[in-house]
Amino acid sequence: MNTALSSLNNLTPAPYASGLAAYSNGNGTAGSPSYATSGNGIFVPADQDFGGTLEILKTSSTQTLRYKGETPIVPGCYVQIKARVKAISGNLPSVRIAAYAARSDGTALSGVVTEGALTPLTAYGQIVEVSAIVGIGNRSGVDMVWGVNADYGHFGIDLVGQNGGVVRVDDIEINDVSSLFLSDIVATIDVRDFGAIGDGVTDDTAAFEAANRAANDRTVLIPAGVFRLNGDVTFDTLTKFEGKVTMPTSAVLLLRQNFDLPNYIQAFDDEELAFKKAFQALLNNSDHESLDLGGRKVALTGPIDLQAAVPNRTRYETRRAIHNGQLIAMTDGDWDTTTITAQATYSTGNPRTLTNVANVANIPIGSHVSGSGVGREIYVRGKNVARGELTLNGPLYDAAGTQNFTFRRYKYMLDFSGFDVIAKFIIHNVELQCQELCSGIMLADAGTIFTVRDCFITTPKDRGITSIGGGCQGMFIERCQFLSAENDLAVSQRSTIALNVNANDVKLRNCRAERFRHFAVMAGQNHLIIGNHFFQGDTVNGGIRSAGVVLAEAYASCVFNNNYVDNAFFEWTNERDPTPGFNGGFSFSSLEVAGNIFLSGEVATSFSYLVIKPYGEGHFINGLNVSGNRFRSINGFVDRAERVDTSFADLNFTRMRNVRFTGNSFHGISNPVVNPLLMEAIEESNQQTWVIETGPGLPFQGRSLSVDSVVVRGGVRNTANQLNYDNPFVRAQQGPDANQVHVVWSEPVRGKIAVMARMDNDTV
Structure with missing residues (x-):
């Protein structure tokens, strides 16, 4: 028996032998007449077929027999009423199971079926069995569907037809037949048992909520059909969807016990819609911190406007994550720019x-x-x-x-731009297959610590990750692969960009990007760019290369360490300055470029790995450490590892401060540089002023702005061939290009010295 009825008394009515007062020839309600006093029914104790039986003389066009006991009708339970009947004499009527459907207050429940099919009695003494199944749920095989407003019933039979016939009726049976409708009657309940219709039109919200309340850790079955839910529905127990649900955008379906995308796909029978509804539930649910895509590939026919999927929220600042799956753009989708x-x-x-x-x-x-x-x-x-x-x-x-x-x-697979704020959101172990049709992710207007980790953004049409505002503040982009759709194009023809940022404190670490126009365009300050590998070469011999990382902020306070920069360069600009000429501040400041591998091949000789591009006059370097890097050009030399792009302006080399360019290695570089620069000078004839040129040896072809030291090696001698022990003085920034150091002695001398010159002024 179904557990919902297991605590009730036996459903089968008392036998006629116990007295006919329990049987009404009316509707069965309290006060209706009984066969004990009606005069048209008697108890026959020893019928050869039935044993004790009720014999009825038919005196009404519809002669009723109802058990006065209240047989409960509860969700999840289905009762079968059986009666065996035979005609004894007189006119032969037809027989059917019939009932009185009652509400909890005893009033009749209107609008429901209370009669079974008629079966004619065609011969005297022939036993005819009639039956019907009654329950709340609209299931195949249920003869009388009463819905959730039914509380109990009075069951029996009707005799229909001409009067005057005599009929005997065996004891009526009422049995729980719920097992006919449930494969596991202990572990599963069905939403139809709570009044769900499943016609795609009727609102089944109340039935779903009732099923959830009654589940008590059992699985809730949503059978075949289309179930319309106009309101929020929460399941606190496991669910099994054989049918599907439809809901307005504003309504939330929350599957607390099996909250993952595969279950939402079962619920909505549409991958794209299921993703939206699962995301909506994620942001309206305190029980789950992440949405597991279950390894599914979700086909998208257009951008996912994530805020439109959650219309009750314009900001969300609690940690949430989406992980473990793939999104793929379909060719027949709405992706046009x-x-x-x-x-x-x-x-x-x-x-x-x-x-x-x-x-x-x-x-x-x-x-x-x-x-x-x-x-x-x-x-x-x-x-x-x-x-x-x-x-x-x-x-x-x-x-x-x-x-x-x-x-x-541009159109993005995941578009957060409708949100005012999204903070602490994580996407990890997800591939976005853009298919050259669309872009990847657009961030919200504002928010902190958005994270993309262990993801693939594959063949975006225009952009991989785009920040339109401050939604990138403190962002983490880690261990991701950015795979370009422009592999076969020359660098000059590419336009896609893997990612951009505008705000501060971004951690871009251990990613790989291939053949974009730019890997990252980064405004803001205090970024950590560490351990990435990006390459942007092509097959054009002697061709140009584009910037892999563009740092679009003069005051950087940035670390660029341990990256593998392959056929690309690092570009430092002030292109976000509305008055780009230097008018105060720190100018190009606070950048460390250390421990990186810079490699190029088959490039033009003008190519450089570190490029500063001022967009206005007067700028200078004020804090730059370039150390421990490996600069290498293969299949052809390049002139310099570093340069200034003077398309708009040159640097002011008279104001350089705190530039460290040390410990780097240069291979295939025509002019290695170092700062400070140690030069050895030999003067074989006696000269009072020694002229020493730094040549191309200082970074960015800078001036010999200052001199740290002059060291005499082996002594200097005067015209009398005597050692001169005087301390010479120096004049820096000499010559037409200001790249000479003049060492001035007290008298003409000859010999060998070492001079440590700088392109910056390092005094405090």
Whole structure:
């Protein structure tokens, strides 16, 4: 017996031999007439077929027999009513199982079936058995479906047809037949037992919630059908979906005991929708910190607007994670870039805003901005339609005035840009198969410690990971692979970028990226860029190479250590400065480049591994440590490992401070450099002023700005061939290129000295 009824008395009514007062010839309710007093029924103690039996004289068009006992109707239980009947004499009626359906207050439950199928009696003495099954759930095989409002029933038979016949009825049987509907009646309950219809239209929310309340650690079965849920539904127990559910976007389905994507796919029978609903549950649930994709490959037909999937939240700052699966973009999806060209005005006094923007309402947030004087990875962070303004993620370096800008809204598989804040979110062990159709991940406008770990972002069309604002603050990108869709293109033709950041404190560690235009464009400060391998070569002999990492902040406070930079270079710029000429501050400051492998092959001789690109006049280096690196060019020499890109301006070499360029190795580099630079000078004729040129030996072809020491080796002698013990003085920054050091003696002398010259001023 079903456990829901196991504590109840035996369902089978008392036998007629116990008295006919328990049997009504009305509807069976209290006060209805009984066969003990009706005069049209008697007890026959010894029928040859039935033993004790009730003999009825049919006197009404529908002669009723109802057991007055209240047979309970509860979720999960199905009862079968059986009666054996035979005609004795007179007219032959038809017989059926019939009942009175009662609410908890005893009133009749309307609108439900209370009668079974009619079976005619065709011969005297012939035994006819009729039966019907009654229960709450709308299941195949249930004759009378009463729903969740039923509380109990009065069961029996009807005799229908001409009057005057005499019929005998064996003792009525009522049995629990729930086992016919449940494969494991102890461990499973069915939502249909609680009134679920499953027609795709009727709201089954209440039935699902009732099933959850009654489950008591049993599995809840959602059978074949389409179950409409208009409200939130939570299951605290395991679920098994054979059918599927449909829900409005705002409604949450929370599967607490089997919270993973495969179960949501079973629930919604749609991978893409299941992912959205599972993500919605993740952000509306305190019981689970992560969504396991279960190793599934989820086919996406368009961008996942993650905030639209969770319409009740615009910010979320509790740790949550998505892991263990693959997302793949489908070729027939909605991935086309939205492109709008519009006129706008830019002022350096309001450096992150475009004003008087034409067609501003149609420019999507998250659009990439290009135009004259616009640096790399500038995006629309917000907009004010009423004022015709767009807020940008960074300043423009030379765009003052009014011009046409182009706004391109790339499509991202996972798009968080609808959120105001997303913090402490983690994506790990996930592959985003962009298929050259779309981009990977767009971050929220703001938030801290977003993490992407052990992931593959494969063949993005435009971008791998994009930050349009401050959602990258403190971000971790670790042990990820970025695989370009532009492998077969020459460097000059590539446009994809693996990732960008705008805020501070990013940890970019132990990643691998191949053949992008840029691996990372990084504004902000205090970044740790460690242990990455990125390569950007092509098959063009003597070809150009692009920057692997672009550091778009003059004051960097950044560490670039132990990376493998393969056919690419590190570029340091101030392209996010609206007034890019030096007008105060630290200028290009606080950068360490140490312990890296720099390798190139078949490149132009002008190629360099470390490039500083000032976008305005007057800048200088104020704190740079380049040490322990390995610079190597194969299949052809390059001129220098480092250089200044003077496309916009040169550095001010008279203000260089605190530059360390030591302990590096150079192979295939025509002009190795070091700072401080130790030079040996031999003067074979007597000269009072020795002229020593640093040549190309100082970093960035800098000036001989200062001299640390002059050491005499073996003594110097005057014209009388006597040793001169005077201490010479020096003049730095001499000669037309300011790259000479003049050592001045008290008299003309000859001999050998060592001079330690610097391209910076290291005094305090």
